Amino acid sequence: MLKLERGAGSEMPLPPELQKLLDRKSLLLLVKGETGTGKTTAALELMARLRTSGDTVHISTRSYPDKLVFQHALFSKLAAQKNIHFFSTLEFDPTQFVVAHNVVSGLLRLLSSMDNPLVVLDSWEGIADYVPPEARMKVEQSLMAVLEGTGARMVLVSEHPETNSTLDQLAEAILVLHQRVIDDRRVRELEFRKLRGVPIRQERYLFTLAGGRLRYLEPFAFTLPERTSMFRPLENTSTHMSTGSRDIDALLGGGVPRGSTVLLEIRGDVPFEGQIYVPLTALLNFLATNNAVMAFPYSDYDPTRARLFATQFMPEDVYNANMRVFTTDKVDDPVAIKFSLNPTEDFDKWLGTYSAYKAEGKTIWMLMALDTVENFYGQGVMNFLATVASRAAVNKDIQSIVARPNLQLTQKVANISQIHLVLSQRWGTLILYGVKPRTGFYALQFTFGHGYPEFELIPLEDISLAGEAGPEKERPPSVTFPGRRHEVRTDFFEAVMNSLNRSKKGAA
Incomplete structure (x- = not known):
């Protein structure tokens, strides 16, 4: 929690x-x-x-x-x-x-x-x-x-x-x-x-x-600090893989259960930067813990920009060793693997990469943009995703699918997913919430307090100050006001002034 x-x-x-x-x-x-x-x-x-x-x-x-x-x-x-x-x-x-x-x-x-x-x-x-x-x-x-x-x-x-x-x-x-x-x-x-x-x-x-304070929620903005630092990963456990965000791990009950398929559904007019940066801490955490990421990125993937960005927060040799990106374009980058759009040949390339990483004992995060995978596999896309989900479940890996707005396949993907998160925005503020498991609304705010990207999830639903759920919850300190004796018909403003004067004399 x-x-x-x-x-x-x-x-x-x-x-x-x-x-x-x-x-x-x-x-x-x-x-x-x-x-x-x-x-x-x-x-x-x-x-x-x-x-x-x-x-x-x-x-x-x-x-x-x-x-x-x-x-x-x-x-x-x-x-x-x-x-x-x-x-x-x-x-x-x-x-x-x-x-x-x-x-x-x-x-x-x-x-x-x-x-x-x-x-x-x-x-x-x-x-x-x-x-x-x-x-x-x-x-x-x-x-x-x-x-x-x-x-x-x-x-x-x-x-x-x-x-x-x-x-x-x-x-x-x-x-x-x-x-x-x-x-x-x-x-x-x-x-x-x-x-x-x-x-x-x-x-x-x-x-x-929430928390008994009025807090406004800043519209989404992602500006790199003047000085960046190496990403400090969060520990994985025998049952869960960390998302790299303490708040998101807490929201999911300790991270993403190994073997899960996760759907991140984009709803509404979420800025493109928000769509690609929200999975960012999970990507950095996988790479920094010497695990692997195999990605089918958006069609407008820029390998040079992606490399320059990621290597601000981790050594380049770690990025080269643990990152693989599948694309139909010819990309001059060590982590890129070109697909030919021949389903059998391309699946063999994917399976060969997967098997090589598993031979090294790595847990693999298979990150997929749903519209990109659909372009690769056409009508066979759900068979491919189901195959990957089955393989992830057996080998305790993670399949994560990002669905842009208004894709017809989104509900089918939701049906095979153990976790279904939604990212939307209202008045410029990013909102994250769970459909499966169901959660409240959270405003998602980026921070660079330690020199690398982190998320803060701020509850949008009120948290009572009364502590009625049990004695373990913090209760507000009791406040006792001194008795003010006066007649009912006493002039209100006169009574307030008299009280102020007495208070000032007592403090003198």
């Missing part, structure tokens, strides 16, 4: 557009979305990013502060800060918000009493819905004047994703959260509906709340 560190690190990736916006000194940011889209967690994430040495106040109209511990992995750390304060309007008489003047003057007094104020209000409707409709527009217009006059930054959560209110027109930024169900799996999307003064590079991004 993939392990996800809850709240690891104080900084999580943010879209560059949003990061630029958060640097502003005065800000009104709206977070909108339907119920369950992650607005509360998003608001807490923004609060964690925006907080400074000044005063931060979080006001919830929907929950009590001690319940928020299950909403964000950093909540306990935030609540322990002397200058961060959590309040709930549920303890007060809401009819005090009916008078528009009370809302505006209350916010003005509160923000004026704070140092470098940051306020998160979750949600705005919890107060504004009590204001008479004819006065609400004036309240929202006055709110902008209050923010500008006090130099405050404010994050407002709204249950209404449509953008037609006065606040929508006045706010510097509007973030709308969505969730979609694709193949019975949930995907979350972050939409930039408005970013005043900041160019919107991309309208939507995927994000995840």
Whole structure:
């Protein structure tokens, strides 16, 4: 099972557009979305990013502060800060918000009493819905004047994703959260509906709340580092061959079982680089562990480019000894074997190469582009693949087939495969998931942290912070808030200011 560190690190990736916006000194940011889209967690994430040495106040109209511990992995750390304060309007008489003047003057007094104020209000409707409709527009217009006059930054959560209110027109930024169900799996999307003064590079991004943090998922990009390093392979076991990726090995229960046929199906508009680089760590791991790779590559295979790329991460003699590529083109490369398109003759070449590697005691990964193999063997392609699958099962090798979109043979190949993975993309982010065995959605992110290509799989489905599955799971630290005694009809904003003043005196 993939392990996800809850709240690891104080900084999580943010879209560059949003990061630029958060640097502003005065800000009104709206977070909108339907119920369950992650607005509360998003608001807490923004609060964690925006907080400074000044005063931060979080006001919830929907929950009590001690319940928020299950909403964000950093909540306990935030609540322990002397200058961060959590309040709930549920303890007060809401009819005090009916008078528009009370809302505006209350916010003005509160923000004026704070140092470098940051306020998160979750949600705005919890107060504004009590204001008479004819006065609400004036309240929202006055709110902008209050923010500008006090130099405050404010994050407002709204249950209404449509953008037609006065606040929508006045706010510097509007973030709308969505969730979609694709193949019975949930995907979350972050939409930039408005970013005043900041160019919107991309309208939507995927994000995840797994691990109790809001993390945006970067669109696919594969850029080599200035300095590369030799690939450090992962160990194979007596029962499994490593894919070269700890995360993918974990997803498959320890790697690929020896003797398996694996289908990697490409769905949708996956960039070509993504299609060829996803199997890359497995290829490097096989070669670096002195095992062999026999490949039927895509028709646009470039042997010079492939050699230059692979030998950045391993010695060239290892590549020459353990790599073989079958092609119909005449290729001047030591690892290339030319096929004549005579099925019997070509199979003998393939079998001779296979037998030679087995005589050396190597485990073989037979990597095949399905459309290329179909061009080689025509109607006999399934017989060939079934023969290879049978040979792999007997000799504990691996057959891996990559199927580009819309190939008619894909389902037939799926029927003879023990593992069926799908690679797709949404809003530029690569998504990997298992059909057989069934898995959740994972965003696939490339890293070069050690100087060679690695994958990080980031769960797109939420991982609960409640730890209800058993005592072995980490539970969020408990948070105790001091009792605040007040009459029900106490002025809410006055109570917040008094609490802030007491806190400052206690810290002095």
